[in-house]
Amino acid sequence: MPHRPAAARPPFDRPPLDCAPFHVSRRAVLAGGGALTAGLALGAFSGASPARAKVMVEPDADGIIRSHGISTFGELKYPADFPHFDFVNPDAPKGGVWSGRGTGASNTYDSLNPFILKGEPAQGLGALFDTLITGSPDEADASYGLVAERMEYPEDRSWITFHMRPEARFSDGSPVTAADVVFTFEVLKTKGAPSYRLRLRDVASAEALDELTVKFTFAEGVSTRDLPDLVGGLPILSAAWWETRDFEASSLDPILGSGPYRVDVADPGRRIIYARRDDYWAKDLAPNVGANNFDRYVFEYFKDYTAAFEAFKAGAYLFHEEFFSKLWATEYGFPAIQRGWVKKEQLPDGRPSGTQGFWFNMRRPQFQDPRVREAMAMAFDFQWSNDTLFYGLYQRTESFFENSPMAASGTPSEAELALLEPLRADLPETVFGEAVRPPITDASGSDRRVLRRGMKLLDAAGWNVVDGMRRNAAGETLRVEFLDDSPTFQRIIGPYIENLKKMGVDASLRIVDAAQYQQRQEDFDYDVIPGRFVMSLTPGPELRQLFGSESADQRGTPNLTGLANPAVDALIARVIGAESREELDIAARALDRALRALHIWTPNWYKGSYTIAYWDVYGRPEQQPPYSRGDGYWWWDEAKAEKLRAEGAL
Structure with a gap:
């Protein structure tokens, strides 16, 4: 689905941070994406998954790999004739409705075009589009054919050819073709949001070999490990449909796609409804068996989080994921829970836990010295916040790959040093x-x-105390303004600001409306901004958007700090070019280590x-796949719904 990369999950204890839209098959899955929205397309199986031998993807005698799927490091779980993913219920009934809260920077939407920077797109638009390949949430790095029936590529992955299914159709009945x-590819690379241009920069060309065969060729000298999955995960658009339309215009006209749902009702500020086709x-097809079970997906929009939560308690929508610890600890004893009408659960999350923090905008002169950034970070008392504000629900984030084998600990290993030593001139000594x-x-x-x-x-950084305030040699005051669009985070930022003031920093918080917040984020017009990015189990080119020099001055990219460091660029290239899981983790x-030592x-x-909490109207599998929230393969249970109706709950 098209979604905003690395920010598919909202930050805990704050509203969502959105970035430019993008889609890759397995990375969208691992970031929580799916057919409709973060966490909604993936599910679990109503029994234990059978043990499977790995399917080795190996070249034929001519050196070309021909396969029904592709993975980062060459192994697949499922064979070519698999009937469905192990975790699904293949007999899940169809019908009913899934409804949740619509999210967005403005608590509304004004566009149904998720591919450009202009406008605020509605949630769930990925339901309109199919891709050549699609991921599985019980594998860290595998994708299988969807529109593409099979694919072929050389061992060096310098190119890939997709053979498309002749039965693939857009929703108007027209065929989906290589053209x-x-x-x-061409329109996203030239007219799409900046993140598309960055991610697709290493793709040299796309060529229609015939009506149903498309070949992508990758640039010479680049790491090609993730590029087949990257291009295979692009949402497929209709060239004919766009002939008479402006791709770069924000519009409320639904875009023609070939996916499982269509827009049924678009009512900005209130809701968007998708109807199953x-x-x-x-x-x-095997990847869709047991999926797309609901007749309708509904996203309800509210003016603020409090209004949304009250509406959920009253049954105005049926599924809610909670991101505020105080609410989770104190507000989930409402009558519908006491009567058993609403279920409250904590589900395990096997993905990296994200990089949530207050991000310093190093484009600002006062943040260019890393000692200033390190000092300011010391003013935040997590232990007090967790005990006093969060009811002990959280752990301190230390790593950019928290809760994964990619998180650094202790001193560097010999293998890590082999990568770091040649870059010593551009790295702080603390890296070592x-x-x-x-x-x-x-x-x-x-x-104290x-x-x-x-x-x-x-x-040490030259900001001395003069008349109670930190000033530099030029007499300038050390000022920092935290920018946010919600007063709910004030209880966390407020104590942080007070500690900064004790250090002599002129610190303040500015709350702006959601539209202005989105604009200022895209323009990098802030000192410090809160946000959380989801990191993939198999990180790749998206790291360039977050931390690479190329994205530092590209408006609309998620490089919130403006980080531009050649050593970081080189290490990102190493991650992207890793040829084994062991190499990638190293x-x-x-x-x-480098990112942490730079104090960004x-x-x-x-x-x-x-x-999560949900009204008890759903049937659900017994097991949850390791890399998904799992609710996307739930289904409507009419008997449960009728019981709640009889009791006056709905």
Whole structure:
């Protein structure tokens, strides 16, 4: 689905941070994406998954690999004739409705075009589009044919050819052709949001060899490991449909796609409703068996989070994921829960837990010295916040790959040093010692010992105390403004600001409306901004958007800090070019050390679980796949719904 990369899950204890739209098959899955929205397309199986021998993908005698799927490191779980993913219920009934809260920077939407920077797109638009290949949430790095029946590529992955299914159709009945795939690639690369241009830069060309065969050729000298999956995961657009339309215009006209749903009702500020297509061409293909079970998906929009939660309690929508610890700890005893009408659960989350923090905009002069950034991070007392504000629900984030084997710990291994030593000139010396960790405070809310360490760093950076304020040699005051669009985060930022003031920093918080917040984020017009990015189990080219030099000054990219460091660029290239899982983990740990030592953020907190509540109208599989929230393969249980109606619940 088209979605905003690395930010598919909202930050804990704050509203969502959105970035530019993008889609890759397995990376969208692992970031929580799917047919409709984050976490909604994937599910679990109503019994234990059978053990399977790995399917080795190996070249034929001519050196070409011909396969029904592709994975980062060459192994697939499912053979060519698999009937469905192990975790699904293949007999799940169709019908009913799934409804949830619509999210967006403006608590509304004004566009049904998710591929451009202009406008705020509605949630769930991925339901309209199919892709050449699609991922599986019980594998870390595998994709299988959807519109493409099979694919072929050389061992070096310098190119890939997709052979498309002749039965593939757009929702108007027109065939999905290789020319449409080529059009999609070209229009996204030239007119799509900046993130498309960055991600597709290593793709040299797309060529329609015939009506149903498309070949992608990749640039010479680049890492090609992830590029087949990248191009195979592009949502396929109709070239004919776009002939008379402006691709770069924000519009409320639904875009023609070949996916399982169509837009039924678009009512900005209130809701968007998707209806399942009875004529969906791929409904019986193996990746779709047990999926797309609901007749309708409904996303309800509200003016703020409080209004949304009250509406959920009243049954105005049926599924809710909670991101506020105070609400989770204190507000889930409402009557519908007490009567058993609403279920409350914590589900395990096997994915990396995200990089949530307060991000320093290093484009600003006051943040260019890393000692200033490190000092300011010391003013945030996580231990106090967790005990006092979060009811002990979280753990401190230390790594950019938290809750995964890619998180660095201790001193660098020999393999990590082999990557880091040649880059020493562009890295802080602390990279080569113990992995940088945030300080542990006494949980008092204002640990004097830690604050004194921060103040010494500010002294060393030339920001001395003059009349109670930090000033540099030019007499300029050290000022920092936190930018947010919701007062709900004020309880967390407020104490942080007070500690900064104790250090002599002129700190403040500015709350703006959601539309202005989105605009200022895209324009990098802020000092410090809160946000959370989801990291893939198999990170790849998306790292360039988050931390690469190319994205530092590209408006609309998620490089919130403006980081532009040649050593980081080189380590990102190592991650992208890793040829084994072991190599990838080593390179990611080296990158993690570098990012942590550069102090580009104040790390926040994480929890390795989903906190959800839902009205008890759904049937659900017994098991949850490891890399998904799992509710996307639920189904409507009419008997349960009728019971709640009889009791006056609905």
